[in-house]
Amino acid sequence: MDAEHQIYLASRSPRRGELLTQIGVRFAAIAADIDEARRPDEPPHAYVRRVALEKGRAGRASLPAGDDRPVLAADTAVIRADVLLGKPRDREDAARMLRLLSGRTHRVLTAVALIAGAREWVEISESRVTFRLIGEEEIQRYWHTGEPLDKAGGYGIQGHGALFVAALDGSYSGVMGLPLFETGRLLERAGIELLPAQAV
């Protein structure tokens, strides 16, 4: 493993890694396999917050003793009229989600957790995304992009899914899975300098 990394990213999501790289963070990705099931009546904010923390704690527990580098983790959910949409189970579930989102506004919540030693911090980014109307044939064609299956709500704003997004009020990186403003604040709190040193 890279001796130079500043933090660990407890995630299998390539998007989260790409976003961290955008702000110059050197990281090593580690697994954080937890049960992501929502508890009965668990409110959306509490749910994403808990899951992000549990991913971070699971990642932290897998590190060798003595490695105290901070661990970052995140969790994203889409909410449409109080219905929480995670990742679709299959093609029909993805189509059901896109029908729910078509022609309407939904919220995207991403919680980001940072665990550094005994300290734990969580921030939540909330965005509002408005979709244009999406026809049934488009829903079927969108499936073949390969985008829906591993994404909350069954779409990716960073891919062909952008064709559906009439408006975004909030954080583009948050919708993609790692809100960089909130992530930067957490990393700075943990003492990680994000802007390059001034040239002399």
Ligand SMILES: Cc1cn([C@H]2C[C@H](O)[C@@H](COP(=O)(O)OP(=O)(O)OP(=O)(O)O)O2)c(=O)[nH]c1=O
């Ligand atoms: C809405 C939306 C979600 N997504 C992704 C972000 C998340 O990776 C995914 C939601 O699932 P998550 O459970 O948040 O994350 P994950 O299982 O992909 O990765 P990890 O290993 O970190 O647990 O949906 C996009 O990439 N683009 C979008 O526009």
